[in-house]
Amino acid sequence: MANVKIVKRHRTTPLDAAERLKGIIQEVRDKHPSLVKRVDWDSSGLGASGTGKGFDARFDIDSQDVRIAVKLGFLARPFKGRVESTIQGKLDGAFPTAAE
Numbered sequence: 001m002a003n004v005k006i007v008k009r010h011r012t013t014p015l016d017a018a019e020r021l022k023g024i025i026q027e028v029r030d031k032h033p034s035l036v037k038r039v040d041w042d043s044s045g046l047g048a049s050g051t052g053k054g055f056d057a058r059f060d061i062d063s064q065d066v067r068i069a070v071k072l073g074f075l076a077r078p079f080k081g082r083v084e085s086t087i088q089g090k091l092d093g094a095f096p097t098a099a100e
Contacts, residue, residue, distance in 0.1 A: 002058075002069035003077060004084045008091040010066050017061045018045050020094040025050070025059075027090075055083075066091065 010017035022041075025048075029036045039050040050057040054076030060067045068087060072080060 001071065003072040003080055004068070004070040004087065006068045006084065006087055006091065008066045008068075008088075008095050009064060009097075010061070010095045011097075012095070014046050014061050014063055017066055017095070021059060021061065021066055024090045024094055066095065 010020075012020075025036070025039055029039075034053060036050065036052040038052075039048050041048040046061045048059045050059065054073040055070050057068065057070045068091075070083060070087070072083065076083070
């Protein structure tokens with residue numbers, strides 16, 4: 001069961017949203033190479049599973065939303081708030097809310 005679940009409206013095409021999400025993941029991998037061990041994208045390119053130091057994650061993109069579910073390991077659970085706010089901040093930067 002995921003400890004962190006985030007849904008973000010992307011307001012673009014699913015493929016564009018996937019490219020933006022891939023960019024976020026690559027940025028994290030570049031900045032913290034020991035944190036993210038593996039990310040395997042589905043054949044559709046709209047979903048992925050990832051593993052890393054103290055976590056497993058699932059990324060899914062549909063016609064409206066980007067969904068991220070992260071299962072934190074026991075030692076990473078105290079950092080849940082920080083993980084959640086970091087992911088939300090990255091998503092907010094990549095998928096800004098349209099002005100109404």
